[in-house]
Amino acid sequence: MDRSLNDGRQFGPYGQELFDDHVSQLLEGGGLVRRLGNAHAPRVGWADLSARIGRNDKPGVLFAAVITGALTDRELRRGLEDTWTTCEWPGRAADHEVWVQLFELAGVDEDHYLHETEVRDRARLPESVQLFRAAAEGHQTGFSWTTSFERAHWFATRLGALGGRHHEIYEAAVPREAVLATFHATRGEHEYVIDTGRLDKVIPDAVEPAEWEYLLEEENRLRATDE
Numbered sequence: 001m002d003r004s005l006n007d008g009r010q011f012g013p014y015g016q017e018l019f020d021d022h023v024s025q026l027l028e029g030g031g032l033v034r035r036l037g038n039a040h041a042p043r044v045g046w047a048d049l050s051a052r053i054g055r056n057d058k059p060g061v062l063f064a065a066v067i068t069g070a071l072t073d074r075e076l077r078r079g080l081e082d083t084w085t086t087c088e089w090p091g092r093a094a095d096h097e098v099w100v101q102l103f104e105l106a107g108v109d110e111d112h113y114l115h116e117t118e119v120r121d122r123a124r125l126p127e128s129v130q131l132f133r134a135a136a137e138g139h140q141t142g143f144s145w146t147t148s149f150e151r152a153h154w155f156a157t158r159l160g161a162l163g164g165r166h167h168e169i170y171e172a173a174v175p176r177e178a179v180l181a182t183f184h185a186t187r188g189e190h191e192y193v194i195d196t197g198r199l200d201k202v203i204p205d206a207v208e209p210a211e212w213e214y215l216l217e218e219e220n221r222l223r224a225t226d227e
Contacts, residue, residue: 178195
């Protein structure tokens, strides 16, 4: 979902400096520089590296850690999950290509996706997942989606009111090949991170406001049935 209330990239002062200094190094010849696994690089735990920084500084710190080879593959996955789920607007902290390739460094490929901090076989996902996204106009194709219409509705109504910008709710049947990651433990949002560049239909359909109440009631009914 689109957590942002504006159109610009946002960082804390430390993260902005690191972003400016290092993000250009993430792309070299069309691909990320593979520095992970460098035996000469000092290794750190992501928890120690990020302990004293603000949540919106984390993208810059993560990018710098990748460049310097400071993280093992396991710590990269921890850093990616933590950065994505705690930063207020992660998808706007770097270009689409940078984020996709960071997920690929974490182990995402044609056969695998990231679930929290664990690499899983893509075959464990259904062939297609019905997902929703709340976003202001122009941000329909962002990374963050959810299986929960209730959460999308919360973002659309709360953030739209706070930011003074109308938010629509979009829906798409997303093939499992487009899934980069699934995150739920940190924010409880049933989030799917989607590479929308892999979708056949670039602009998703908007859910008509007249359907919102029905979809909320249907989700609550199904939840009660499951319980």
